[in-house]
Amino acid sequence: MPVSFLAGIPVTLTLAGAVVFLLLQSAVGFPATLTLERAFPVNHRIDLSQLRDRDGLRHRRILQSSPAGGVVDFPVEGTYDPYRVGLYYTKVQLGSPPKEYYVQIDTGSDVLWVSCNSCNGCPTSSGLQIPIEFYDPSSSSTASLITCSDQRCSLASQSSDSACSRSNNQCSYKFQYGDGSGTSGYYVSDVMHLNTLGADSGSLNSSATVVFGCSTTQTGDLTKSDRAVDGIFGFGQQGLSIIAQLSSQRIAPDSFSHCLVGSDSGGGILVIGQIVEPNMVYTPLVESQPHYNINLQSISVNGQTLAIDPSTFAISDNNQGGTIIDSGTTLAYLAEEAYNPFVEAITQSVSQSVQPLISKGNRCYLITSSVSNIFPTVSLNFAGGASMILKPQDYLLQQNSVGGAEVWCIGFQTIQNQGITILGDLVLKDKIVVYDLGRQRIGWVNYDCSSSVNVSSSSSGGRSEVVNAGQIGGSSSLRTSFYKLIPIFILAVMFSL
Numbered sequence: 301m302p303v304s305f306l307a308g309i310p311v312t313l314t315l316a317g318a319v320v321f322l323l324l325q326s327a328v329g330f331p332a333t334l335t336l337e338r339a340f341p342v343n344h345r346i347d348l349s350q351l352r353d354r355d356g357l358r359h360r361r362i363l364q365s366s367p368a369g370g371v372v373d374f375p376v377e378g379t380y381d382p383y384r385v386g387l388y389y390t391k392v393q394l395g396s397p398p399k400e401y402y403v404q405i406d407t408g409s410d411v412l413w414v415s416c417n418s419c420n421g422c423p424t425s426s427g428l429q430i431p432i433e434f435y436d437p438s439s440s441s442t443a444s445l446i447t448c449s450d451q452r453c454s455l456a457s458q459s460s461d462s463a464c465s466r467s468n469n470q471c472s473y474k475f476q477y478g479d480g481s482g483t484s485g486y487y488v489s490d491v492m493h494l495n496t497l498g499a500d501s502g503s504l505n506s507s508a509t510v511v512f513g514c515s516t517t518q519t520g521d522l523t524k525s526d527r528a529v530d531g532i533f534g535f536g537q538q539g540l541s542i543i544a545q546l547s548s549q550r551i552a553p554d555s556f557s558h559c560l561v562g563s564d565s566g567g568g569i570l571v572i573g574q575i576v577e578p579n580m581v582y583t584p585l586v587e588s589q590p591h592y593n594i595n596l597q598s599i600s601v602n603g604q605t606l607a608i609d610p611s612t613f614a615i616s617d618n619n620q621g622g623t624i625i626d627s628g629t630t631l632a633y634l635a636e637e638a639y640n641p642f643v644e645a646i647t648q649s650v651s652q653s654v655q656p657l658i659s660k661g662n663r664c665y666l667i668t669s670s671v672s673n674i675f676p677t678v679s680l681n682f683a684g685g686a687s688m689i690l691k692p693q694d695y696l697l698q699q700n701s702v703g704g705a706e707v708w709c710i711g712f713q714t715i716q717n718q719g720i721t722i723l724g725d726l727v728l729k730d731k732i733v734v735y736d737l738g739r740q741r742i743g744w745v746n747y748d749c750s751s752s753v754n755v756s757s758s759s760s761g762g763r764s765e766v767v768n769a770g771q772i773g774g775s776s777s778l779r780t781s782f783y784k785l786i787p788i789f790i791l792a793v794m795f796s797l
Contacts, residue, residue, distance in 0.1 A: 370504065371497040371573030371755045372552045376405070378428075379566030380725035382697070385428065386630045388560055388725065389529050390570055393493035394512070395440030401530040402430050405558065405570060406628030407592055407735070409475065410536030411456075413513025416485060421518045423528035433530050435514060437488050442509070446471040446487035452511050455539035456487060473513055478629075481520025483532075488514045492542070494551070497573075497755060508551045511540055532628070536591065537737060546572060547737075553757045554737045558627065559749035562693065562729035568749045575732045576754040582736070582743040583682040586615065586622065592735065594742055595683035596623040596721060599638065601645040602676035612637040613721055621719035625733070625742060629724030632695070632712045638721070639714040642678075646695075646710065649676045657707075659699060664709035671696060671708055680723075688744060694727055 378388040389404045401414045415422040417436040437443040448464035453471035456462040474484040489511050496504045546552035557575040560568040586593035596613040599606050612635050615622035653674045655666040675692035697711040711726045734743040
């Protein structure tokens with residue numbers, strides 16, 4: 301983290317000075333005389349921009365040699381609102397020459413895939429008012445098919461039902477999603493063009509060769525055009541996720557972050573790297589799980605912990621249940637044993653202020669004033685003492701209006717006989733969420749995601765190699781700012797004065 305570097309500077313300078321002193325004493329005897337000259341004459345004033353240019357050249361050299369890579373920025377569009385869009389999506393550039401594809405941001409799956417020109421059942425238009433594109437490997441000069449003997453094909457089995465076709469020696473896949481939709485196709489390797497945040501907070505064009513899916517068949521909701529996109533961008537942990545591929549090539553850090561805007565305008569921030577915010581709290585990831593499982597221990601409403609057995613949220617012996625962070629889920633879902641106590645606690649706390657009702661099987665409330673002033677704060681309490689604080693808008697959805705009163709319904713649902721809790725976009729919006737895979741933990745803090753953020757890159761294990769205080773705004777535009785420099789910068793300046 302930036303603070304640890306700044307706090308460590310005096311120690312670094314002292315040690316460096318001692319080492320230089322000993323080396324000089326042994327080499328030339330003592331006393332030794334060094335002649336130091338100023339980089340700029342005393343009376344010669346240097347424009348700030350020139351100093352920044354000098355620093356910028358040095359920062360680029362250090363960034364290029366860093367094993368952590370740079371921060372990769374992706375634009376974000378869409379909104380959590382199921383009555384408008386109900387998903388967040390970004391753009392990726394693939395192939396040579398590059399083409400743009402709109403893909404859903406999904407932390408609940410691993411692989412990036414896009415629709416291919418031979419796709420059966422793929423939508424050709426979208427109600428999101430975005431163009432639908434089809435990837436054609438034969439039109440990219442850098443594309444190649446992944447064969448059965450390719451080592452990367454064996455990694456595919458971690459993320460999908462993979463198979464090999466003896467007739468054409470292709471590494472193929474089949475995905476089935478929780479909503480019943482599915483896709484199948486084959487794996488290709490091609491260039492992914494990246495928008496990297498450089499050490500001068502400018503946008504640097506870079507690229508990497510990655511493996512992704514070429515979808516030839518789609519079923520279920522994926523075939524509908526109302527919310528159609530070109531594919532899905534899986535941000536999971538397995539070997540063929542883009543995070544794992546870029547990290548293993550030392551092109552980007554083994555961490556990523558998002559901040560999803562919850563207002564009607566939607567959008568937000570998505571970076572490969574860590575968003576830095578001082579009030580972040582962290583909880584460890586549950587080990588040996590295919591998804592981002594975290595250990596939910598209790599739920600509090602208005603500061604009162606509900607009488608729910610903690611084992612309700614645990615992963616069972618047959619690896620079922622648990623609590624998953626999933627940006628590909630629009631709403632949020634509670635394990636059955638927790639759902640009724642949660643809803644009843646909410647209803648009881650507002651019984652004097654609202655009129656409860658049932659609408660299409662959902663618990664709703666007729667209100668005539670602001671939900672923020674009536675409904676309680678909810679706290680999801682996780683291992684390690686980390687709590688996720690939910691405002692009323694993080695667990696309620698506005699349905700409609702009746703005679704001047706608004707109808708708000710519980711946005712949390714339940715999946716029968718699954719014992720699983722899923723925290724989707726309803727909960728994740730308006731928060732910085734950091735997936736620190738090096739340290740195997742997830743962090744979050746409530747935040748105005750239309751504001752700018754500080755970002756940093758980290759190497760495996762979470763050790764910061766380059767701290768980059770360049771700011772990315774909610775519109776994904778890059779903004780210039782000054783830097784928090786690592787100690788080596790300060791040492792270099794000290795010995796050049």
